[in-house]
Every structure is written in structure tokens, then in C-alpha cells.
Amino acid sequence: MRKPRIPPMLTDIVQATLASFDGALFDSAGPCPSCGREPAGYDVKSRQFAVIIENDRKRAINVLTKRFRCRSCGQVFPADQPFYPDTRIGSxxxxxxxxxxxxxxxxxxxxxxAEMGIVVDRWSVRNYIRNNTRSVPSVEMFNVRVPFSLFSLSSLAMETGEGRSIDPDRLLAACDYPSRKRGLPFQHKPETTRATPDKKGDDTA
Known part of the structure; x- marks a missing residue:
């Protein structure tokens, strides 16, 4: 099959869309998934969301995810975040x-x-494709099929405007809340993350 040519405009849109996540803080969570009781703030972790090529250099796009600790059973769990369970890159x-x-x-x-300016090694690509059992909705952009989640995010980024931050809840909605999709057959080991303690006295959800 003839490979699609990646138009520069599509590359620019994809990179700008992924870059819109840089530094975003995801700090919304519901009750404890174990016992249903009220959680308290625990810490904040940085996770690598994507790596893009910008001006011929790699640029890591990182997001922040708040974690919570259940006041009753002690379970620690993260806020809703733009990652599928057990995956190391953004959904x-x-x-x-x-x-x-x-x-x-x-x-x-x-x-x-890589032609789109996104760095993902072929072994990770293979695992994500082979282990997937879901149907991913897609649309055509510049004669290239892209996932609907990326299309929705690009529309949101253009609507918000360059250089302006996007409400993390709107980012999650455009991604269709991937961290809530438990039981997906992705087999990657969780990525090592860096913990940043909450400010003193932050014990509210």
C-alpha cells in the first residue's frame, strides 16, 4: 500500500496539539475507587506525555497529575489523567x-x-497495536487518517489560541477520559515518575 505523504500543515497541527498539554495539571478525582469514601490530596507527579521534534531537537511534553489518599482505607490513586491504564505515553x-x-x-x-515530528520507538508501536482490542474512531485530515481524539484536541487548541492554556477538564473530555478505561489490554510497565509534594496543608480533594 502506498504510504501517505504527511503535509507540513498536519505536522504543525499535531505538534501544536500535543504541546498544548505541556505543564497542564490534572487534579480532579472522584471518591476512592476501593471503598467510595472521601480522599485527601497526597502529592503531584510529573509524567512524560509525548516527545516531539521541534527545530530538529527532541522536546519532552510533560503533564502533572495529582494523587489522592483515601481518608478511610488509605489507598493512593491518581486524578483523571490523559493516559490509558498501564501505558507510558499520552492517549x-x-x-x-x-x-x-x-x-x-x-x-x-x-x-x-517521525515524519509528524513524534518520537515513538517501533517496539512500543508494535505493543500498542498488537495488544489493542478497541475500535478507535478516526477521521481524515489532509488525506491522512487520524484518531478522532487528536482531531478534537486540535480543534480545541485552535479555538483556545496559541500560547493560551486549556482547561485540563476540556482536554480530558476531548480524549474521552482514557484513564477511566480499566481492563484495556495494554501491557507496558508504568513509567517512573517524579513526585512533588503538595503545598503544606493541602488535604482537600
């Missing part, structure tokens, strides 16, 4: 791997991602 990038993998072999997907 829109995983969706893009899967969508491209519907028409390409794994190495070609990795190369195509």
Missing part, C-alpha cells in the same frame, strides 16, 4: 499508533510518526 499518541497501524506495518508507523 492521543496511542490512538494515533493504532489508527496508523490499521493500514501500515509497525516499522512504517514509527517512521510516519
Amino acid at each position: 492521543p499518541v496511542v490512538d494515533l499508533c493504532i489508527t496508523l497501524g490499521e493500514t501500515m506495518h509497525y516499522p512504517r508507523v514509527s517512521v510516519t510518526l
Whole structure:
């Protein structure tokens, strides 16, 4: 199958969309998933959301995720975040791997991602595609199939305007709340993260 050519405009849109997550703080959570009781703030962790190529150099896009500790049973759990359970990169990038993998072999997907300015090694691409059992909705942008989540996020980024922060809740909604999708068959080990304690006295949800 003939490989799609990646228009520069699409590359710019994809990179700007992923970059809109940089530094975003995700700090909303419901009751304890174990016992249903009220949690308290615990700490904040930094996670790598994506790596893009910007001006011929790699740029890590990081997000912050607040964690909570149940006041009753002591379980520690994260806020809703833009990651599928047990994955190491942001859900829109995983969706893009899967969508491209519907028409390409794994190495070609990795190369195509690189043409879009996104760094994902071919072994990770293979695992995300092989272990996926979901149907990822997609649309066509510049004659290239992309996941609907990425399309929604790009529309949100353009609506908000360059250089302006986007409400994290709107980012999660555009991603369709990926961290709530328990039981997905992704098999990656969780990424090592850096903990940043909350400010003193922060013990509210």
C-alpha cells in the first residue's frame, strides 16, 4: 500500500496539539475507587506525555497529575489523567499508533510518526497495536487518517489560541477520559515518575 505523504500543515497541527498539554495539571478525582469514601490530596507527579521534534531537537511534553489518599482505607490513586491504564505515553499518541497501524506495518508507523515530528520507538508501536482490542474512531485530515481524539484536541487548541492554556477538564473530555478505561489490554510497565509534594496543608480533594 502506498504510504501517505504527511503535509507540513498536519505536522504543525499535531505538534501544536500535543504541546498544548505541556505543564497542564490534572487534579480532579472522584471518591476512592476501593471503598467510595472521601480522599485527601497526597502529592503531584510529573509524567512524560509525548516527545516531539521541534527545530530538529527532541522536546519532552510533560503533564502533572495529582494523587489522592483515601481518608478511610488509605489507598493512593491518581486524578483523571490523559493516559490509558498501564501505558507510558499520552492517549492521543496511542490512538494515533493504532489508527496508523490499521493500514501500515509497525516499522512504517514509527517512521510516519517521525515524519509528524513524534518520537515513538517501533517496539512500543508494535505493543500498542498488537495488544489493542478497541475500535478507535478516526477521521481524515489532509488525506491522512487520524484518531478522532487528536482531531478534537486540535480543534480545541485552535479555538483556545496559541500560547493560551486549556482547561485540563476540556482536554480530558476531548480524549474521552482514557484513564477511566480499566481492563484495556495494554501491557507496558508504568513509567517512573517524579513526585512533588503538595503545598503544606493541602488535604482537600
